[in-house]
Amino acid sequence: MCVNYLPILKPTVLERFHAVPPAEDWREEVWQDYAAPILIGGDLARQCVLANYDFLPKRYLPPGTRYSTMNARAETIGELRSYKGAWQRNQLCLVPMQGFFEPCYETGKAVRHLIQREDGEPFAVAGLWRTWEEEGGLLSYSRC
Numbered sequence: 001m002c003v004n005y006l007p008i009l010k011p012t013v014l015e016r017f018h019a020v021p022p023a024e025d026w027r028e029e030v031w032q033d034y035a036a037p038i039l040i041g042g043d044l045a046r047q048c049v050l051a052n053y054d055f056l057p058k059r060y061l062p063p064g065t066r067y068s069t070m071n072a073r074a075e076t077i078g079e080l081r082s083y084k085g086a087w088q089r090n091q092l093c094l095v096p097m098q099g100f101f102e103p104c105y106e107t108g109k110a111v112r113h114l115i116q117r118e119d120g121e122p123f124a125v126a127g128l129w130r131t132w133e134e135e136g137g138l139l140s141y142s143r144c
Contacts, residue, residue: 003068004031005100006114008122013037016122017096019048026050032068033058038127038141039094051093051129051139056082060132072128072142083142086130094124095143 007030013021019039030036035050055069069082077083099116117123125143132138 003101004029005095006030006098006116007036008096008098012122013048013096017046017048017094017124019046021048022050024050037096038129038139039096039124040091040129049139051141053141055086055128055130055140055142057132057138057140069142077128083128086128091129093127093129093141095127095141096122096124098122100125 006028007026008016010021010025013019017039022037024035026036027034030053032054034053036053037048038051039046039048041047055072072080072083078087098120099114101112102115103110104113105111127141127143129139129141132140
């Protein structure tokens with residue numbers, strides 16, 4: 001599973017996805033625990049918000065714990081405790097991007113390979129989001 005991707009640019013949020021981009025800026029390449037734009041709500045009430053990329057942010061894990069919730073799997077999303085509540089509440093989102101990286105092992109080593117549309121246009125992948133009880137109401141998400 002990929003661990004990072006290229007999010008869309010601010011002008012693209014409105015042009016391509018018909019939502020007002022958040023005022024805050026985000027990085028050109030997104031990794032675990034980075035903030036990035038996601039789209040929540042339906043066509044008539046679509047909002048673009050910044051959310052933390054990893055369903056369970058690192059600061060909520062006990063020290064020394066290694067646990068990744070960046071990519072949810074369809075076969076377990078409704079069963080695993082980490083995703084089950086948001087799945088049952090239908091907290092679905094779109095994660096807009098220019099492309100994502102996957103490892104290619106043809107050389108015997110993991111070489112980062114960019115996957116994107118042939119025409120270079122942005123696209124979105126399915127995601128699941130949740131809210132954390134803290135000042136500012138942190139949102140986090142996982143790709144599905």
